[in-house]
Amino acid sequence: MELRQEITSGAAKFFLKGKFTFSDHELFREIINLIKDGAVSSIVMDFEEVNFIDSAGLGMILIAKEESDKKNCSVILKGAKGQIEKMFKVSKFDTLFTIK
């Protein structure tokens, strides 16, 4: 997948595009590192242009949650539709994240 970020004063927005799978783990590390560094207090992940996600992708989002909980950083999942939306529902992500 492709990853684009916008960071403004402690709030980070990440725009994901394409298929979100295992091979994107290095790319996703950027987000994890940002959280770990404590550089941001809120993160929005935009899935508007993501058309596929597997368990690896979902696992990565869960790691992001784990790290952000340690740093009191909020995580919002935005714009999920179609298969992505169904996946979030089936995985009960609405109980873990703010879904918009």
Add this chain to the structure above:
Amino acid sequence: MDALLKEDESLKTTDSGAELKEKNAQSQQDLQEDQGVQSASDCLPDRSDDGNEAMLGSWSGVTPPTISMIDVISDKLTDASKLIEDSTLDLSTKFRDLASGANKQADTVQRVIEKASTLKVDGEDISMLEFSDIFNESLVDAIEKVLHISKLAISMVYSLDDAIEAIKDIEKFNERIQGINKQTNLLSLNATIEAARAGEAGRGFAVVSDEVRHVSKEINDLSMEMSDKIGQVGNSVRSGYKTLQEVATTDMSGSIRAKDTLDALMAALITQTDEFKEILGGAAQDSIETSTIISNMIVGMQFQDKTTQYIDNSVLALSEISSALAQLKKNTESNIGSNNEDQEVQKALIENITSKLQLSEFKQGYNKDLVARGVLCSSLLEDEPEEDDIELF
């Protein structure tokens, strides 16, 4: 009663029947002669005291069969009352059975519906809805486990990444060691050359220099081995990546399909449950309506009570009339004297009344009772032609 009066006219005296008939005919003739003018005295019987006494006497002669007939009728009425009472009781019982039958049906419908929506699993009763919930939970559970494993696998990947970073640093150190080693080797070479220049004095120095070159070679060998090992670690990590990729990657599309199927199942179950509730409601309503109708029927049969009382009261009255007549006869007889009870008159009286009866079953029972009371001779019992075909009983 008119017939009775007619007959009484001819019983003014104690004449024989033939003579009486003659007298009756005579007065009839007189009547016919005076067509236009009929004085009352010509038509009415002789109103002399003797005549009155005789009339009373003959009246009292007719009293016994009259009393008997009243008593027989009384009995018949009592039979009728009993018949109504028994029949009503029987009907009531049957209605109650009907009501209970209707209730049982409603219960059966309820039980069928309950059975239709539950399954017995491991000795426990589970409703369809519970089943669906259990399925759903299992699905969510399975998904959570898969995601958990994926998450752990990715974590491991990141740990391996860190390991790779550290190994890269180690590799760098190794290179530096090799670099330093190269220098050391060069220095020792220089030292050996200087030692040779110093001649005899530099011999000890040359030895040391050789040793240094040895050590340097050893370090170099070690360094090479380290490089190898580092390379191996790198390979292991890279193959670890591949394994982890497999562990972390599960296509969840199947789970989505399963969830969709479950949701459809749930919706269908709810619809079915609603439909069942409607049916049940209808059956319950029917049951209530039936019960109400039956209750009304049972109330309606309370007519029986009143009817029986009417009959019982009528019987009482008849009994009193019977007694009064008997008393009257006694008084009449003691004052006037008993009359020769004219069988023919009595027979005529009885026949006249009996001829009015329409139900042959009633008529026969009535006549039998009169014979039993000694009012009729059995010879007077006429064999009625069977007319039962006409009557509906």
